[in-house]
Structure formats: C-alpha cells, structure tokens
Amino acid sequence: MSYSTLISAAELQSLLRERKPLMIFDCSFDLAQPTEGDAQFERLRIAGAVRADLNRHLSAQDPAQAVNAGRHPLPQREVFAQWLTRVGFHAGMQAVVYDRQSSSFCVRLWWMLKWVGHEAVAVLDGGLPAWQAIQGPVASGPVVAATPSGNPPFQPGKLLARLATVEDVRTHLNQSSLQTLIDARAPARFRGELEPLDPVAGHIPGALNRPYSDNFGPDGRFKSPAQLRAEFDALLGGRRPATVVHHCGSGVTATPNLLAMELAGLGRAALYAGSWSEWCSDPARPVAKG
Incomplete structure (x- = not known):
C-alpha cells in the first residue's frame, strides 16, 4: 500500500517495521531564522530522516535554474530530480515529509514530488510532535552522507501537479x-x-x-x-x-x-x-x- 496524501504516525511506524522502501524528509524551517531548521534537525529528528531545507533544496539558488521569480522560486524539475537522486531517493520509494511547524513547510515538498511525477508521497499528519507522542524512534547529531540512487523519480512527460x-x-x-x-x-x-x-x-x-x-x-x-x-x-x-x-x-x-x-x-x-x-x-x- 502506498500513501499519497496523509500518513499517520502509527502508519509510518508500521512501514518502518515492514522495511518498505521509504525515505523520510525533515522540512523544518524558520523564515525569520533560516539556519534554525538545520539546528532543529541536528537536535532531534525522526530516525533515518533526510534534511530537506526550503532555501537550499526546495528553492532555486541560481536564477538560471528557476521556474519563476519571487522569494522562493521553484527549481526546474530536472534540477530538483538531481537533488533527489543525490540523497538516494528513487522511483520505487514511498516518501514521507514532515516538519515541526504545523506542516507549514513540508507540504511544499509533497507538491514538488507530485510535480516531477511521483505520486507515493504523504505528509506526516501532526508532524514531529505526533511522532514523539507514540514514542517513535528519533535521532540527533550529524548525518552520514547519502548514497546516490540510480533510478531518479523524474518523469518528463508525467505531471501530477x-x-x-x-x-x-x-x-x-x-x-x-x-x-x-x-x-x-x-x-x-x-x-x-x-x-x-x-x-x-x-x-x-x-x-x-x-x-x-x-x-x-x-x-x-x-x-x-x-x-x-x-x-x-x-x-x-x-x-x-x-x-x-x-x-x-x-x-x-x-x-x-x-x-x-x-x-x-x-x-x-x-x-x-x-x-x-x-x-x-x-x-x-x-x-x-x-
């Protein structure tokens, strides 16, 4: 079973127990203090989660690679897919996205994954607090570098958003x-x-x-x-x-x-x-x- 809108903390825990192909993304962010999301991630995160920063990963840093203007321009679909590949995400995975700011930021990644043609992405309903409430495993400290995947989720002709x-x-x-x-x-x-x-x-x-x-x-x-x-x-x-x-x-x-x-x-x-x-x-x- 795949999840395409919401996933509860208990459902995520079941997927982890069953060792389903899965990647969890921590999208925590603070508009007033842009580095605070990284600090929060290092202090406490769902065990195994990958960092997805609004400024660095979910927005275009180079205007030449941006789809639109504004404060957080979308990166081109190909550029975003390259980042997914670098962090080890592939087309056969379930993606789960969360933050600790009442889903203020993580739904951006939910939408972007649909935009590149990946339907199996769900928002953790209630975010990190919901995970902590069921005593789900957490981690802290730096993260080991990811192994790039060879099967990117990008489908040029498939737009799900x-x-x-x-x-x-x-x-x-x-x-x-x-x-x-x-x-x-x-x-x-x-x-x-x-x-x-x-x-x-x-x-x-x-x-x-x-x-x-x-x-x-x-x-x-x-x-x-x-x-x-x-x-x-x-x-x-x-x-x-x-x-x-x-x-x-x-x-x-x-x-x-x-x-x-x-x-x-x-x-x-x-x-x-x-x-x-x-x-x-x-x-x-x-x-x-x-």
Missing part, C-alpha cells in the same frame, strides 16, 4: 469562471494592513483569503475531510474547484490549502508558485487592499 505562471494568473484576472485565486496568507497581510516580508502590501485583485492555518485542528493535524469540504464550499460560494489557483507569499504555505482541498474531495488544484512576492515585483501589475 498543476503549476500556474504569473502570465496565467494575469491573463485570467477577474475571469471568475476560469480562475479562482485563493491566498493563504494571514488576513492582515491579505488586506494590506501590514507586510513584513515583501516590498508591497496588499493582494492580487479578486483573490479570496483562506489562511493556511485554518486547515488544522488544535492538535496540529488536518481537519476531517467533511469539515474541510464544508469550509471550502463556503469559501468558493459556487465557484468550480477546478478553477482554483492557490498562492501565498512565496509559494510555500499555499500548499497546505492545496492538500486540504484534495483531502476534501475537491481535486488537485493549481499552484501559483511565484505568489505575492513575484506578483508585486512588477509595479504594472494591479494591487488590491481591504
């Missing part, structure tokens, strides 16, 4: 029958009352606001599919789920909204990875507030 470009978003702006934008940032940032990260405050005209944190219960796990469905139905107000394009500040925290829609049975929507940080970089693009 939809990527919207800035041109796509602008072309369909205010065409509600073709595009429904959902912004995952906090309400004050969406309204343009404050902007701690980007040079311009506000949002893309016509966008709806659903903070990504609304997808989780008090225990840090995703809400039930029924509850998520009711909340998204209310937000969409009759708009077709197939028209949804998720975004946020830099294409990271939009992904929990995307996964939540899938859990709700509303299909796999598109991601505008450049998000607000790319959109607001051009003063010719319109900005809304309120």
Whole structure:
C-alpha cells in the first residue's frame, strides 16, 4: 500500500517495521531564522530522516535554474530530480515529509514530488510532535552522507501537479469562471494592513483569503475531510474547484490549502508558485487592499 496524501504516525511506524522502501524528509524551517531548521534537525529528528531545507533544496539558488521569480522560486524539475537522486531517493520509494511547524513547510515538498511525477508521497499528519507522542524512534547529531540512487523519480512527460505562471494568473484576472485565486496568507497581510516580508502590501485583485492555518485542528493535524469540504464550499460560494489557483507569499504555505482541498474531495488544484512576492515585483501589475 502506498500513501499519497496523509500518513499517520502509527502508519509510518508500521512501514518502518515492514522495511518498505521509504525515505523520510525533515522540512523544518524558520523564515525569520533560516539556519534554525538545520539546528532543529541536528537536535532531534525522526530516525533515518533526510534534511530537506526550503532555501537550499526546495528553492532555486541560481536564477538560471528557476521556474519563476519571487522569494522562493521553484527549481526546474530536472534540477530538483538531481537533488533527489543525490540523497538516494528513487522511483520505487514511498516518501514521507514532515516538519515541526504545523506542516507549514513540508507540504511544499509533497507538491514538488507530485510535480516531477511521483505520486507515493504523504505528509506526516501532526508532524514531529505526533511522532514523539507514540514514542517513535528519533535521532540527533550529524548525518552520514547519502548514497546516490540510480533510478531518479523524474518523469518528463508525467505531471501530477498543476503549476500556474504569473502570465496565467494575469491573463485570467477577474475571469471568475476560469480562475479562482485563493491566498493563504494571514488576513492582515491579505488586506494590506501590514507586510513584513515583501516590498508591497496588499493582494492580487479578486483573490479570496483562506489562511493556511485554518486547515488544522488544535492538535496540529488536518481537519476531517467533511469539515474541510464544508469550509471550502463556503469559501468558493459556487465557484468550480477546478478553477482554483492557490498562492501565498512565496509559494510555500499555499500548499497546505492545496492538500486540504484534495483531502476534501475537491481535486488537485493549481499552484501559483511565484505568489505575492513575484506578483508585486512588477509595479504594472494591479494591487488590491481591504
């Protein structure tokens, strides 16, 4: 059995006992202190986990290798697949991704693996705290270098995730029958009352606001599919789920909204990875507030 959306801590423990082909990725990160994720990984992680850093591994460092602009540009699919190969991941593996920030960052890797054609990837529901709650094995300290794999998961003709470009978003702006934008940032940032990260405050005209944190219960796990469905139905107000394009500040925290829609049975929507940080970089693009 493979997992393609969520996996519980108990289910992950069973996979480890059965010695299934598996790789666990620790995506912990702190936007305010970019090196803190590495420190957290060294202090405590799920035993056997591989480090997946938002800046170094899940974003393009070289603009020539980037798919989009913005604060966390996606690397080209081939470049990302090369990193997966270097850390030993191959097409026959189950991937499990987690963090310790309420799934704020790990769903980015979940989406990226779909994007290169790998369906068997799941988010550890509840993250590291859920693993600790069942006393799953943990480790600390430096990690031994990985053995590269010879069977990369990249399938050039297979796209299991939809990527919207800035041109796509602008072309369909205010065409509600073709595009429904959902912004995952906090309400004050969406309204343009404050902007701690980007040079311009506000949002893309016509966008709806659903903070990504609304997808989780008090225990840090995703809400039930029924509850998520009711909340998204209310937000969409009759708009077709197939028209949804998720975004946020830099294409990271939009992904929990995307996964939540899938859990709700509303299909796999598109991601505008450049998000607000790319959109607001051009003063010719319109900005809304309120």
